[in-house]
Amino acid sequence: MGDIRAALAVARKDIRSFSRYRIAVAGTVFTPLYQFVIPAFLFGAAFAVNGRQPGLSATLGTEDLPGFIFLGGLVGGLIAIAFWGIAFSLRSEMDMGTLEPSWLTPTRHETFIIGRALGGMFWFVLSQTVLFAFGIWFLGLRLRPEMLIALPAVGLAILAMVGIAYLLAAVVLIIREANFFVDTMQFVVGTMSGTAFPVTLLPGVLQPIAFALPTTYAIDILRSQALGSRPLFDTGLEYLVLVILTGLTYPLGRWAFARAELTMRRRGMLAQY
Amino acid sequence: MSLLAADIRAFFAAARKELRQQRRYPTLFLGLLFWPVLLPASWVLMGHAYSGNDPQALAAFAERAGSTNVAGFVFVGYAMYMWLSSLLWGSGTALRQEQVRGSLEAVFVTPASRLVPLFGPGVATLIPMAATFVVMGVALWVLFGVVPPLGAVLQAAVVVILGVPALYAIGTLFAATVLRFGEVAPIVQLIRGMFVLACGITFPVAMLPGWAQVWAWLMPPTYIVEDLRRVLLQGAGLAEVAPHVAIVLTIAMLTALLAIAVFRFLETSARRSGMLSRF
Amino acid sequence: MTVAAVETKDLVKVFERGRRTIWQRIRREPDKRDRFRAVDGIDLVVEPGEIFGLLGPNGAGKTTTMKMLATLLIPTSGTIRVLGIDPLTRPREVRARLGAMLSGERSLYWKLTGRENLEYFAALYHVPPGETKARIANVLAAVKLADRADDYVERYSTGMRQRLALARALLPNPPLVVLDEPTVGLDPQASRDLRDRVRELKAQGRTVLLTTHYMEEADQLCDRVAIIDHGRIVALDTPAALKRTIRAEEVVHLEIALDGDERPVIDRLARSATVARSERSNGTLAVTAHCASARDFVPAAFDAARSTGATIRHVEVVPVTLEDVFLAVTGRALRE
Ligand SMILES: Nc1ncnc2c1ncn2[C@@H]1O[C@H](COP(=O)(O)OP(=O)(O)OP(=O)(O)O)[C@@H](O)[C@H]1O
Numbered sequence: 001m002g003d004i005r006a007a008l009a010v011a012r013k014d015i016r017s018f019s020r021y022r023i024a025v026a027g028t029v030f031t032p033l034y035q036f037v038i039p040a041f042l043f044g045a046a047f048a049v050n051g052r053q054p055g056l057s058a059t060l061g062t063e064d065l066p067g068f069i070f071l072g073g074l075v076g077g078l079i080a081i082a083f084w085g086i087a088f089s090l091r092s093e094m095d096m097g098t099l100e101p102s103w104l105t106p107t108r109h110e111t112f113i114i115g116r117a118l119g120g121m122f123w124f125v126l127s128q129t130v131l132f133a134f135g136i137w138f139l140g141l142r143l144r145p146e147m148l149i150a151l152p153a154v155g156l157a158i159l160a161m162v163g164i165a166y167l168l169a170a171v172v173l174i175i176r177e178a179n180f181f182v183d184t185m186q187f188v189v190g191t192m193s194g195t196a197f198p199v200t201l202l203p204g205v206l207q208p209i210a211f212a213l214p215t216t217y218a219i220d221i222l223r224s225q226a227l228g229s230r231p232l233f234d235t236g237l238e239y240l241v242l243v244i245l246t247g248l249t250y251p252l253g254r255w256a257f258a259r260a261e262l263t264m265r266r267r268g269m270l271a272q273y
Numbered sequence: 274m275s276l277l278a279a280d281i282r283a284f285f286a287a288a289r290k291e292l293r294q295q296r297r298y299p300t301l302f303l304g305l306l307f308w309p310v311l312l313p314a315s316w317v318l319m320g321h322a323y324s325g326n327d328p329q330a331l332a333a334f335a336e337r338a339g340s341t342n343v344a345g346f347v348f349v350g351y352a353m354y355m356w357l358s359s360l361l362w363g364s365g366t367a368l369r370q371e372q373v374r375g376s377l378e379a380v381f382v383t384p385a386s387r388l389v390p391l392f393g394p395g396v397a398t399l400i401p402m403a404a405t406f407v408v409m410g411v412a413l414w415v416l417f418g419v420v421p422p423l424g425a426v427l428q429a430a431v432v433v434i435l436g437v438p439a440l441y442a443i444g445t446l447f448a449a450t451v452l453r454f455g456e457v458a459p460i461v462q463l464i465r466g467m468f469v470l471a472c473g474i475t476f477p478v479a480m481l482p483g484w485a486q487v488w489a490w491l492m493p494p495t496y497i498v499e500d501l502r503r504v505l506l507q508g509a510g511l512a513e514v515a516p517h518v519a520i521v522l523t524i525a526m527l528t529a530l531l532a533i534a535v536f537r538f539l540e541t542s543a544r545r546s547g548m549l550s551r552f
Numbered sequence: 553m554t555v556a557a558v559e560t561k562d563l564v565k566v567f568e569r570g571r572r573t574i575w576q577r578i579r580r581e582p583d584k585r586d587r588f589r590a591v592d593g594i595d596l597v598v599e600p601g602e603i604f605g606l607l608g609p610n611g612a613g614k615t616t617t618m619k620m621l622a623t624l625l626i627p628t629s630g631t632i633r634v635l636g637i638d639p640l641t642r643p644r645e646v647r648a649r650l651g652a653m654l655s656g657e658r659s660l661y662w663k664l665t666g667r668e669n670l671e672y673f674a675a676l677y678h679v680p681p682g683e684t685k686a687r688i689a690n691v692l693a694a695v696k697l698a699d700r701a702d703d704y705v706e707r708y709s710t711g712m713r714q715r716l717a718l719a720r721a722l723l724p725n726p727p728l729v730v731l732d733e734p735t736v737g738l739d740p741q742a743s744r745d746l747r748d749r750v751r752e753l754k755a756q757g758r759t760v761l762l763t764t765h766y767m768e769e770a771d772q773l774c775d776r777v778a779i780i781d782h783g784r785i786v787a788l789d790t791p792a793a794l795k796r797t798i799r800a801e802e803v804v805h806l807e808i809a810l811d812g813d814e815r816p817v818i819d820r821l822a823r824s825a826t827v828a829r830s831e832r833s834n835g836t837l838a839v840t841a842h843c844a845s846a847r848d849f850v851p852a853a854f855d856a857a858r859s860t861g862a863t864i865r866h867v868e869v870v871p872v873t874l875e876d877v878f879l880a881v882t883g884r885a886l887r888e
């Protein structure tokens with residue numbers, strides 16, 4: 001019970017202190033917009049023939065370019081939460097010196113991950129709402145009732161990302177160049193999950209990695225259910241794999257996090273600056 | 274010794290100092306290998322997803338972008354992105370750091386020209402940039418088998434060199450304005466976002482709405498990217514892009530003058546209020 | 553029988569300097585890192601209700617010891633009991649009963665107000681929601697910050713931030729409070745103020761364990777002091793008893809000008825006092841001597857100087873402090 005309240009307090013504190021940096025808040029919407037959504041849309045639209053998308057249709061079996069981009073961006077946003085909102089923000093607390101007093105309290109250390117995940121979800125919902133509104137307004141994005149069927153996949157993807165966040169937190173607390181790691185790995189994981197293009201286009205050697213990521217299945221289910229694109233495998237099978245992979249990331253992530261904590265307590269890395 | 278010679282030496286000393294500081298951050302160099310390859314590669318694959326190898330779709334692209342070579346198109350665009358990005362970061366943060374640490378004041382009490390700290394750091398980005406271009410060229414060849422003819426590459430090099438003053442001026446103008454605002458990172462994001470959207474980095478400028486195209490053609494990077502693509506992918510000669518080069522050089526001049534004016538203005542107002550370390 | 557607030561036996565912490573690269577690990581190269589004993593066999597018993605001080609120079613191992621008590625570091629060997637609980641096996645129970653202030657002002661959220669900081673940590677300390685408000689008002693009053701509680705921490709002075717960090721440590725209403733260098737970086741006024749707060753903690757019946765490298769602080773504040781150096785306890789007792797161990801009433805600092813060898817002067821001085829320390833820089837010799845009576849020693853010192861061709865430039869007579877105790881047991885000055 002105490003830990004649930006602590007998790008909520010972590011989330012509230014995260015939301016509160018982040019919202020005091022106004023430029024950063026604007027960045028959560030603006031950055032995906034200029035780095036991904038708009039250029040991708042205009043790039044894709046350059047292949048259009050008389051307002052139709054024969055190319056995308058050949059690749060995917062759907063012509064819904066904005067839908068393809070925004071659903072990829074949705075999972076990409078989740079991945080960003082795990083990397084920046086959870087793992088990296090824990091690390092920056094360590095660098096700032098506020099992690100030490102937090103770890104002196106009787107709150108479980110993994111509660112700080114859960115609490116951050118809650119705070120991250122807040123920003124996720126907010127920024128995706130704004131992004132989707134922008135898409136509907138300017139880029140011809142259409143919401144369809146079928147999208148609701150895909151919601152369980154989003155829920156599972158969220159759970160999977162928290163599991164992965166444990167793992168990331170473990171790495172990021174220990175290594176020296178956390179910023180670089182987070183920056184590059186976020187890109188790699190996002191791309192390999194198929195946020196920007198279908199994973200079948202990846203070079204063959206990289207495909208096994210793509211198929212080991214739960215997010216790959218989440219994106220694929222989302223797109224096939226909501227846009228009617230050709231799925232990689234049978235949707236039922238994809239759900240099964242997604243559930244199994246999500247289930248695996250938790251014990252693995254928690255184990256890694258506990259190991260990292262132990263290492264830090266042995267070496268005394270909690271407050272090195 | 275003449276004052277000018279001394280200033281030139283001070284200028285190179287400033288550039289060398291920047292390079293030295295860069296060397297202390299190993300991940301900066303890893304990033305130099307990582308981003309210029311993987312970012313454009315992923316956009317090329319996006320292009321493949323959108324084209325689906327459909328002849329109609331490719332023809333539509335060629336009509337808007339000038340060529341069916343999606344990989345070449347994207348890599349040239351990203352070369353410009355990398356260049357802009359490192360210029361904005363490099364000169365913006367360098368000058369700002371000098372200001373915060375108070376070393377800007379230290380430079381101002383030396384007899385060196387006050388424009389040295391303004392223009393010096395930009396030079397330091399030239400060497401890593403040249404390396405990045407080479408890395409990107411190799412990646413384009415290895416990953417996508419695109420090799421422009423040697424003559425075209427040499428002509429492209431000329432276009433790049435002629436474009437240096439323009440980009441340089443942009444970086445400097447940016448650095449000078451940053452002094453006024455304090456936080457660098459969000460402004461870099463903002464300005465870079467503007468360039469990405471306007472200059473045809475990952476999509477043809479023709480895709481922009483009409484009013485945005487007017488803005489796009491006011492920015493030197495738009496011309497440089499366009500010229501590079503024409504030279505490298507469409508077999509155009511230098512003579513054909515010469516008018517653009519003239520426009521770019523003119524805009525560069527104006528930008529540089531504006532940068533100096535902004536810097537001068539900030540500097541004198543700071544000297545009056547005695548707030549050099551804060552502006 | 554009451555349990556000791558803190559009890560350690562043969563506590564050791566070994567740090568490895570540098571790191572092993574993955575490459576070295578894969579090739580199973582022998583581990584060539586330096587091993588460094590930051591804490592080297594510390595036995596401590598802190599009784600309930602006392603203010604106990606760890607006094608030592610930089611790098612003595614004070615912070616390392618504190619962090620092991622506070623569950624942040626795992627000892628290499630030895631046992632610890634905090635309020636009778638083993639922090640290794642039941643860390644969360646220890647943390648629930650311990651108020652710790654380890655790295656003061658940096659450890660606060662500068663973009664939040666003082667009260668928001670405390671609200672946040674109250675939740676982390678599992679303070680029941682119904683009590684949170686009263687508890688926060690309490691600790692704010694205890695550190696005299698109630699009137700500034702709604703300002704952003706970035707607008708606080710260093711002393712105020714330090715007091716806010718102390719308030720945070722008091723949130724769980726802990727029977728044991730550990731403070732690592734609570735007055736470092738504070739001006740004399742603010743330090744005195746903070747020391748008063750610490751005395752109040754004792755008056756409320758709490759046990760306080762603190763570290764410091766200011767001997768006046770240890771002397772005035774602590775019921776008992778352990779002097780540690782190079783990770784070991786070199787002396788442990790009440791400040792008064794420690795000072796008695798030097799068997800001197802007064803300490804005399806001499807500054808002597810001389811050209812030749814200093815040994816004859818020191819030998820002559822040693823006949824009428826204990827020379828605790830002597831340091832030569834060019835033509836000046838600085839001597840610290842412990843003696844029973846400065847009235848007798850000072851004239852003798854002038855004789856000694858004259859007979860060896862040296863001149864005494866400066867004489868200063870001071871009462872015995874813990875600094876001299878440290879000097880006597882380690883042969884080094886505490887601050888150098
Ligand atoms: N995580 C670590 N890894 C390696 N060495 C460490 C680590 N933490 C502390 N040390 C070393 O252990 C020794 C004792 O450090 P500690 O911080 O306990 O000293 P201290 O008595 O608190 O000194 P100070 O008065 O400077 O705070 C120092 O030499 C320090 O360099």
Ligand SMILES: [Mg+2]
Pocket residue numbers: 614615616732733
């Ligand atoms: Mg210390």
